[in-house]
Amino acid sequence: MHFKKEFDFVKLSKSAFIFSIVLTIAGVIALAAFGLNYSVDFRAGSNVDVKLSKNVTKAEVQPLLDNIGIGKDATVSPGDNRVNIRFTKVLSEDQDEQLKSAIHKLDDTASFEINTVDPEMAKELGRNAIYSVLISCIGIIIYVSIRFEWRFALAAIIALLHDAFMVVAIFSIFRLEVSLTFIVAVLTIIGYSINDTIVIFDRIRENLRFGKTKTREDLAKLLNHSVNQMLMRSLYTAFTVFIAAFFLFLFGGESIKMFSLAMVIGLIFGAYSSIFIASPLWLFFKYKQKPNGKAVKPSKA
Amino acid sequence: MKRIATFIIVVLVAVGIMAWSSPALLDSVRLGLDLKGGFEILYEATPLEQGQKVTKQSLTRTAESLEKRANLLGTSEPEVTTEGTNRIRLKIAGVTNEAEVRKKMKEPAALTFRSADGCKAPAADAANVADKDKYCKVELVGSDFVENGASVGYNSLNQPLIDIKVKDKKKFADVTKRLLGKQLAIFLDETMLSDPTVQAELTDGKAQISGNYTLDEAKKISDTINLGALPLKLTEKYSQSVGATLGKQSLDKTIQAGIIGSIVILIFMIAMYRLPGVIASFGLIVHTWLLILVFVWADFTLTLPGIAAFILGVGMAVDANIITNERIREEIRNGRSVMSSVKAGNKSSLRTILDSNITTIIVGAVMFAFGTGAVKGFALVLIVEIVLSILTNVYFTHYLLSLLVKAGLLKKPKQFGVKESEINAL
Numbered sequence: 001m002h003f004k005k006e007f008d009f010v011k012l013s014k015s016a017f018i019f020s021i022v023l024t025i026a027g028v029i030a031l032a033a034f035g036l037n038y039s040v041d042f043r044a045g046s047n048v049d050v051k052l053s054k055n056v057t058k059a060e061v062q063p064l065l066d067n068i069g070i071g072k073d074a075t076v077s078p079g080d081n082r083v084n085i086r087f088t089k090v091l092s093e094d095q096d097e098q099l100k101s102a103i104h105k106l107d108d109t110a111s112f113e114i115n116t117v118d119p120e121m122a123k124e125l126g127r128n129a130i131y132s133v134l135i136s137c138i139g140i141i142i143y144v145s146i147r148f149e150w151r152f153a154l155a156a157i158i159a160l161l162h163d164a165f166m167v168v169a170i171f172s173i174f175r176l177e178v179s180l181t182f183i184v185a186v187l188t189i190i191g192y193s194i195n196d197t198i199v200i201f202d203r204i205r206e207n208l209r210f211g212k213t214k215t216r217e218d219l220a221k222l223l224n225h226s227v228n229q230m231l232m233r234s235l236y237t238a239f240t241v242f243i244a245a246f247f248l249f250l251f252g253g254e255s256i257k258m259f260s261l262a263m264v265i266g267l268i269f270g271a272y273s274s275i276f277i278a279s280p281l282w283l284f285f286k287y288k289q290k291p292n293g294k295a296v297k298p299s300k301a
Numbered sequence: 302m303k304r305i306a307t308f309i310i311v312v313l314v315a316v317g318i319m320a321w322s323s324p325a326l327l328d329s330v331r332l333g334l335d336l337k338g339g340f341e342i343l344y345e346a347t348p349l350e351q352g353q354k355v356t357k358q359s360l361t362r363t364a365e366s367l368e369k370r371a372n373l374l375g376t377s378e379p380e381v382t383t384e385g386t387n388r389i390r391l392k393i394a395g396v397t398n399e400a401e402v403r404k405k406m407k408e409p410a411a412l413t414f415r416s417a418d419g420c421k422a423p424a425a426d427a428a429n430v431a432d433k434d435k436y437c438k439v440e441l442v443g444s445d446f447v448e449n450g451a452s453v454g455y456n457s458l459n460q461p462l463i464d465i466k467v468k469d470k471k472k473f474a475d476v477t478k479r480l481l482g483k484q485l486a487i488f489l490d491e492t493m494l495s496d497p498t499v500q501a502e503l504t505d506g507k508a509q510i511s512g513n514y515t516l517d518e519a520k521k522i523s524d525t526i527n528l529g530a531l532p533l534k535l536t537e538k539y540s541q542s543v544g545a546t547l548g549k550q551s552l553d554k555t556i557q558a559g560i561i562g563s564i565v566i567l568i569f570m571i572a573m574y575r576l577p578g579v580i581a582s583f584g585l586i587v588h589t590w591l592l593i594l595v596f597v598w599a600d601f602t603l604t605l606p607g608i609a610a611f612i613l614g615v616g617m618a619v620d621a622n623i624i625t626n627e628r629i630r631e632e633i634r635n636g637r638s639v640m641s642s643v644k645a646g647n648k649s650s651l652r653t654i655l656d657s658n659i660t661t662i663i664v665g666a667v668m669f670a671f672g673t674g675a676v677k678g679f680a681l682v683l684i685v686e687i688v689l690s691i692l693t694n695v696y697f698t699h700y701l702l703s704l705l706v707k708a709g710l711l712k713k714p715k716q717f718g719v720k721e722s723e724i725n726a727l
Contacts, residue, residue, distance in 0.1 A: 049547065051544070051546060051550065093403055096542075109546075111338075111544030111545065111547040112544040112547070113541075113547050114541070115541045116537070116539060116540045120538075129672070131671055132667050132676075135671065136663060136664045136667040139663040139666075140660055140664070143660055143663055147656055180676075181605075181606055183676060184606050184676055184679045187664065187668050187676065188679070188683070190664055191665060194657075194660045194661060194664065195657045195661045198653075198657040198660050199657045202652070202653040202656055202657070203653075206649075230627075232627055233623050233624055233627040236569075236627075237619070237620040239569070240566050240569060240570075240623070241617060241619075241620070242616075243562055243565050243566055243616065244562040244563075244616035245616070247559070247565070248555070248558045248562065250558065251554055251557055251558035251561060252558040253552070253555045256555065256605055259606070
């Protein structure tokens with residue numbers, strides 16, 4: 001596929017900015033109002049996943065828990081050949097064992113996954129992740145400033161933080177569960193998003209060497225041309241990585257479902273922001289730098 | 302012809318090496334607990350007595366002691382690492398008696414000397430009485446023995462036995478005097494090692510545990526005694542336990558998802574880029590093989606987030622090929638010859654790929670430095686994967702593509718998926 005026609009991304013970016021700003025505000029409201037749906041990784045308690053050879057009902061499991069005396073703080077959610085039990089209190093080793101033997105009586109092929117966490121630990125993980133993102137940003141700013149210029153760096157960082165926040169916002173709005181792997185997913189999205197943005201910036205940088213850059217129109221034209229040149233590559237790449245993440249989501253293990261979903265959402269935003277957020281932002285910064293340009297007066301009027 | 306021969310030889314050798322080594326390689330990939338079952342515990346260490354501090358040294362000693370214990374319990378390849386100033390992470394795979402192991406890890410291996418002094422007389426069928434009921438009175442406890450004082454010795458018949466030293470000679474002398482002619486049982490935790498009869502009052506503070514031990518057994522017991530109590534008190538902060546079946550299921554499902562995803566990507570590349578797409582796909586397969594090789598060679602542990610990074614990385618590695626091939630197409634459309642388009646495309650795409658990948662490596666490196674557990678593992682796979690992808694999907698595929706072009710097998714724009722009508726005359 002090859003488009004003869006060139007899209008005007010500078011013009012399209014206006015709607016994109018509005019869309020992103022609306023979504024950001026919605027995300028901030030959602031986060032402030034209901035926060036995130038944290039998994040046991042972030043809350044004190046135990047999470048027990050049991051794989052069974054048959055389906056069980058809540059009514060079958062609840063009495064077993066009551067017998068051990070842990071039924072009160074438990075939430076039982078049966079699934080297809082499996083059951084998930086969430087405890088708001090941390091199970092002791094003895095309770096672990098009692099629970100296991102009780103369920104073994106129900107089905108002797110049961111296989112367990114038990115996670116217990118102290119909330120302090122999870123908070124620390126979250127903190128570490130935020131530090132990682134901030135320090136990554138500094139690293140990216142330094143590298144991109146050296147290889148390109150600071151305007152590219154700034155635009156790339158804003159696009160990157162936008163992508164990360166969008167995923168967090170969507171997880172908050174749709175009440176999707178946030179676990180430890182979610183942090184990993186957000187960090188990967190940042191890696192992918194910056195990768196995607198740099199590829200487009202690289203083309204702008206290349207075209208800048210020979211292109212006319214006197215007026216805003218010149219720059220806008222150059223930017224449109226660069227993005228159009230990279231459009232197929234951006235779409236193909238986003239598509240292949242999307243395929244990988246999508247099949248992981250569809251067929252992958254239970255524990256990485258949410259991870260893959262976060263990746264899928266992040267990939268879409270990553271490709272979107274490189275084209276509609278990062279590149280126009282660069283133009284905006286660059287344009288500010290040239291206040292003597294002919295285009296200034298009419299656009300301000 | 303020479304170039305075609307080189308191309309064929311390079312491809313055949315690569316395929317041969319991969320086909321020959323893959324089964325063994327796949328078998329030797331070390332799987333994480335989430336994939337093969339097992340449990341992981343994060344302990345927080347606190348001093349045994351108030352006012353003391355957790356030092357780096359005591360933390361390391363505790364970790365070493367935990368590792369020794371895990372080994373003694375017969376678990377396979379326990380992994381014990383210290384984290385920060387007061388944490389120890391323990392990973393044990395494939396354990397069936399998890400509860401027992403967990404208990405044992407925290408418990409001190411306590412040596413006690415016990416006697417039947419003042420205990421209830423054993424019932425008529427004495428054989429049925431448990432040793433610990435028979436010897437109910439504890440005469441000496443762990444702290445009565447010299448630390449690290451156990452060693453393997455030999456009796457007059459050259460049979461291995463364990464020598465132990467008592468701190469307070471007088472106390473031991475008193476005990477042996479009182480129990481003269483009676484039995485003094487030696488217990489390790491709740492297991493009786495031996496119950497010799499006291500033959501004489503022992504005044505030199507030395508005792509021996511004998512009992513038909515082989516040298517190995519004697520050594521093991523003396524080691525266990527020397528492990529003694531842990532230098533620090535441990536509390537479980539975080540624990541994860543995965544049943545073996547559940548782990549296997551996750552592994553199978555995720556790999557299946559990965560294979561399906563990869564096949565779709567390969568089909569897409571070939572449909573989109575024809576012969577160069579085939580070369581790109583070949584580069585991807587070599588890439589995956591090399592990644593597994595690095596994993597085995599560097600003895601990395603593959604976890605579920607690791608596999609996810611692995612599969613996503615395949616998608617990202619494709620990007621390098623897409624950038625190159627799109628660039629070549631562009632050059633062809635601009636009216637260049639195929640030969641010079643490939644040359645220019647390879648050259649200018651290299652810079653793009655390096656810049657974009659280096660920024661991703663920066664993110665990965667930060668994650669690796671600041672992350673813990675799953676985040677660290679993921680970052681490691683990501684970094685290794687990007688470096689390998691530059692090798693295979695840039696240098697290797699560029700090389701193969703140039704060979705084909707120079708050999709004259711790729712001459713027409715159509716072979717790159719470019720229609721004649723799209724070419725702008727210069």
